[in-house]
Amino acid sequence: MTLGVYSILLRLLLPMALLRLYARSLKAPAYRRRIGERLASGDAAPRADLWIHAVSVGEVQAAELLIRRLRGRDPALRVLVTTTTPTGAARVQDLLGDAVAHRYTPYDLPGVMRRFLHQVRPRLVVVVETEIWPSMLAACERQGIPVVLANARLSARSARGYARVGGLTRETLQRFARIAAQSDADAQRLIALGADAGRVQVTGSIKFDLRQPASQRELAETLRRSWGIQRPVWVAASTHEGEDAQLLEAHRRLLARLPKALLVLVPRHPERFDRVAALVERQGLAMARRSREEPCREDRAVLLGDTMGELAAFLAAGDAAFIGGSLVPTGGHNLLEAATAGVPVAVGPHTFNFAEITEMMVREGAAVRVADAAGLAALMQAWLSDAALRAQVGEQGRAVVERNRGALDRLVAVIDADAEGDLFD
Template identity: 65%
Template sequence: MRHLYSLLLSLLLPLVLLRLLWRGYRNPAYLARWTERLGLWRRPLQPVDLWIHAVSVGEVQAMQPLMRELLTREPALTLLVTTTTPTGARRLHALFAERVRHLFTPYDLPWIMRRFLSGIQPRLVLVVETEIWPNMLAACAERKIPVILANARMSPRSARGYARVGNFTAPTLRRFGWIAAQSEADAERFIQLGAVPGRVVVTGSIKFDVRLPASLRDRAEVLRRGWGVNRPVWVAASTHEGEEELLLSVQRRLRERFVDVLLVLVPRHPERFDRVAALVHRAGLAMLRRSDGHACDADCSVYLVDSMGELPLFLAAADAAFIGGSLVPVGGHNLLEAAALAIPVAIGPHSFNFDEITRRLVAEEGAVQVKDAEALARLLEAWLGDAAERTRIGEQAFAFVERNRGALQRLLVLLDESGMSSS
């Protein structure tokens, strides 16, 4: 079955490269070092201790506490992180500069993966969340390199897809040394799909272990004074195509009650910044872009964040947050950064990427799930008009995060058992 997968991937490679070219047309960063995806590197590869595959910004951010802990324990440790997106690469560089190496993830073809592993010779491979690559796992097995699926999640929708090719999925999952699942439900789905039960453990989500910089609150206070301490402010974080129009309609409705309300709009993908700016102009709302560098005065209705890696700062400066990718069927994004800042969180109906965390946070009254933009507008109207209610929900959210910390330490134990211990 894996041979058929490899054949199909080889046949599809021209289309994959055309798609990369198209993405590069819209965002030139995709064409930077594109040959790395084909297993062609500018310089010879160097051996590393640990290879972490993190798809994009979210996965890089999630693995940040782990990488910092490993480098603190063993400063000479060599880490390589691969991403599929340039935004993930930029976020990694912003966090670690040259201390952590980066390459774009090579395509999962047997000859590419063999060359890649022969070059980097990792002691251990860590794959983040749902990246299950059959040829990479097979090549690691050939070299007896242990592989851990960390912060692993498996949504019901994804499980149904994998189950359709169960004869292929089961032997692939059995190649993982450990599957460190975020929840009991995730663990059960992996086991049902064929993972070895004794190698599936529930560690929780490492995203609960986020540690925000001590200076964040001070910087947020300065930012908020510039916006206006008494004006209502809400953040729409990680928004997607088709979602901004809905959120701008929510903002127009809020302005009927709060004339100076500010929407801080943070699109998920940088190649969309200009298109989102055009949407705001068409909506007739006064806008300032982060890149303009000007003060956001009372006349500004939408503050467009056209930068990367600053979301925690804007969440910390806001009264409430909406998590994007959830009014459209993308599946939502991480709620926990806002919750860790004691910010009340709203999320739309499409939350399958973070189903378990969303369900539990809503049950703890640290977040509210809304069915559509109309319900979001009503909720924000209530929150922005009631500081006591915002505080109550924010405190519940913060307490939920604090109770669920610990995944980082449990994951470190698995890494040590798999050969990463310096002793």
């Protein structure tokens, strides 16, 4: 596939993309707001020295570290952050407030990207993790704007998908000025797909450099006191469709052995909150909802974490954690927030999105992989019944995080090299 064919296909698919936005807005109304930004129309995007694209919540949290470091060196640095999801937009506001501007990422059409770049006129673009957009990169190249792919990760599954359009992928990857990969495996996959090996550097994952702020630790302590200090608590984080029923089954098994156990169930997507609440009710489990500030008394078996921005505090307040998207073939999510808090972590069989980090954690005894709800229930019973065991696993997680810090410094060095001194003039 060539760039021209890609652009034609995208133009043909635009009505379907807008229709999909509308369909999603029926469950999450935020999707129908500010639609003009996705076409770079209406109010112009603000001028910025640095454009950072971070898809959603996880990428925004990683980008926050980079933004704070760069703005700490130059408080006058103008930063624009784009996201594709409303949850990502909300996280930008929560973490960075008025320190940065936000827009929704424009669709990857040549005319739309030209218009957007004319509005913003960035000196450097940083794309976080695995966003490889051909028209954006071509437009930046034409205007002489370097683009850095930061904290890059590429699963074997995603690499196979990109290989199906090998010509376009190769052409696009060669337009990155620099690629900072999370691991050797990520770097090798990107090079195999056509990235210039001389521009690829392994810097590690900047998510190892995340630290829990004091406000989150204080919230975690408050939450734990409200749940009961002595009560066994496990947190199921970032769960997906088809997974919640399995987790509730695991919790039922656990309650047979530990009748006071509490499951803090945190769905990944806000539009699923009410559906998951209805599922808990159908299961006949007594529930409190965090969004309603309902007291989580000892007779409540489930706390539904139906709020945004509190997951790190939930994890730190729990005794053990399960990371979602891994009992279903979604590919799993990041384990490091739980590990940073010293909480033992369980994952299911599907972890291809974070394969290297997950395998490292399992290998170092900082995480355990389970096959199904029965295995998860047995593991949680073991951990929640033995404080010394879970402390041992949790400390292994902290140690893994500490040994792998430093990726942020290496990434900043990459950006400095590619900005050629111009970004901080």
